[in-house]
Amino acid sequence: MQERSVKEWTRLFYSCFSFPTMQKGWRLYTMGQVIDYDLNPDERLLEAHVAKPGANWNFYERPSLSLGDFRDSECTCLKRNCEHLAALAFTYLEEELDIDSQLILKPGGSAWGQSESVSSGAQSVWDSPKAGIAASSVKAAKVQAPAASSSVEEWHSYFRHRFPPERLSTLRGGDTFYNTVYGGLAPISSAWHPTLRGLYELHVLLFTFKLLDELSGSGYRYSLGYDYYAIRQLFSDLFNQTYDQLLRLLRTLHGEEARSLYSEHLQATADYLARHAFPLSAGFVSWMPIYISIWSGLLMEEARTDREKARLSRAARQEEVSPALFDQLLTARILFDVEEGQDEAAWAKASQLKSRGHIRLYPFLFGFQHTGQWARLQLWLEKLAPMIREKWGQPDETYYELWSHLLDKHAAREAWERVMLQLLPASLPYYLDQLMRQERFQEWVDLHMAFGYTPLDLRVSDYKPIELKRKSLLLPWFHHSIEKLIAEKNRDSYKRAVRLMKKLRTMYGKLKQKERWELYLNHIREKYSRLRALQQELGQLTKGEA
Structure with missing residues (x-):
């Protein structure tokens, strides 16, 4: 079946959906509420989950859109020609056909023809006071897919058009987010020169970090339905997954070849980091490791390095710079001292770090x-x-x-x-x-005695290697601990002292020094004969021997 023209799609939309319904559907699409859509090309059928904005993901509708005729479609909301179907229709146009939704929504455009008109109430989706964030994600002009000849700025323009943050704000898991963004953008460069492909993938990852930064902001974070700690874990996992991929990529990139063939792309990379790697407030994305990894692994070149060092120094001298931003700028400056082997200069700067x-x-x-x-x-x-x-x-x-x-x-x-x-x-x-x-067992035991620890403060497994190899080294520690507990002069401490004495008796037995044990037991009885409660507990010890 041959695909329709934009004009034919426009007629189909307006024959099925009212303009207010299209506005609602378009907002659902641009806010990222259409998830897991599945296209069956044989049956010309498109299915998906569509969530309500700000609602828990357990609350969604399941529209099933007939691409042959929208009027043959169904939705679990049980309304005919609903906004969920309209959202799915916009998804198909944007994601599968790469048709700009604005051509459909904007009355009087070229897709309408001169004779077409709409009611005065159907002005434009831009008239909606709720369009807000969503409006920024729709392109005013056609955004071309990246090509080998495209600039880094054009790459990011396409990335932003393809994945505005509001469309990803309902993705529930790390794998879904990562596979959607990285998996949707990286394959575009599969036929390019390997080094250029690596640089392109590097910027896909930088864009992914930037998206994480935006999605972890309060504007999106609270709409996800998680508590703070779950959000922190989610974004920590996403950051680690993306950062690990960055490190793998940097290990495969040929720095010399990149500097020779793609110097403009490298300078654009340095410029991107300068704009984004020094946020005014801390978020879930740690930009400094990203900055350090890319600069040390790829961007080091004398002229570019000198420019960056001068930029960092100027920025750090600004009067309004916050302590947190000052630390970021100084850390970046330390990087260049480290790379140049100037450790003394690096330590001098490190002593100025504030927090x-x-x-x-x-x-x-x-x-x-x-x-x-x-x-x-x-x-x-x-x-x-x-x-x-x-x-x-x-x-x-x-x-x-x-x-x-x-x-x-x-x-x-x-x-x-x-x-x-x-x-x-x-x-x-x-x-x-x-x-x-x-296996410095004597020092290990001496330190425990010096800091007042008894064997009862540890697990038996903690000192088991000493018991197996140098059992005699434990005897002074047990004797010292028993005396320490008795000196506390309370029933509970006496009980604990007798517990240690039982273990000590076993140790002496394994060392075949039963006589020494008897001498020690008699010594304790005589030394503390006036402590009646202790004598009672010692009686339990003697009873245990019988």
Whole structure:
């Protein structure tokens, strides 16, 4: 069946739908309420879910549109020629035929012919006071699909036309969003030169990040029906999925070839990051890792780098710059010091970061880790320890994990131990973990005694390796803990002391030192003979032996 002309589509729309119904249907389409539409070309039938704006996704209608004659269509709302069918019809025109909806909606256009007219009430969808955001998503002129000769700006113009945020605001899951956007745009470049195709896909990912930023804003976030924590997890998953793809792509891009053949595209990429990677307020998208990854992996070139450094310095000197934006600009500036091997200059700038600055430096440390720059990673971790304590409190788990990875690859034990001791008591769990891994059992036990921990404060599995290999090292800890509990002089502490004594008795038995156990038990009885409650609990211990 040959497809209709725009004029024929216009006649079909107005023979089936009233203009107010078309307005409602068009809004449903442009707000992204048409989801999971399915085209059956053999039966000329189009089906979809259409949700109500702002409603929970459990509330939707299921229109079934007959492309042969709209009047043969059906919808679960049970109304004839409803707005849900109109929304589906607009979806078919835009998505399958690439016909501009405005040609249908705007009376007096070329699709109407000179003799066509409409009632005075049917002016234009633009007259609706509710058109608002949706109006910005409809093109005033035809937007061409990207070609190998297109500019980066033309790519993004098409991306925005194809996927305005209001049309994606009801997508319920990460896979749906990612597959819809990336899967809908990336294949366009499949026949292009591989490096140009890589640059195009890079901008598809940048557009995806920008969409996530917009959709996570309050204007869309609350219409999704999630609470804040579910929203945060959803967008965190989406960001991680997109960022992982970005890193994979950057590993395959040929930087030298891109700089030689597509310098304009690279400059446009730098310009895009300058506009979007420094938001005035924090959102769910972490732009700085994106900025760092693309610049360090692709954009580094002397003239372009000099321009960017100058731009960052100018922006940071502006009087109205907020502390958060200042930190972003300074972090970006640190990137270029790191790339040029100017670590002293980078540390000097890092000391100026205002809020939890060590977290902003982690991308550089991850870079050292991924490229095997172990000595450099050690130097940065050592330098950060006093800086963190003086300016930002205590390190977080990521800092200690970086040390752990370093110890697996590099002889840095002395430096690690020096830093862990500096950071006590916050570093104690991580220090103890490494001591156990290194089988430094005596130091592990000594630290638990020094910080007042008893074996009852831990799981048996925590010290099981010592019990299996050097059981005798545990004896002083048990003796010390028993004395500590008795000194608290209350019935509950006495019970806990006797629990430890039962375990101690078992240990002495396995060491074949039963006589030492008897001497110790008699010593406790005599030393604390006046503590009647303790003596009663010790009686339970003797009873247990029988």
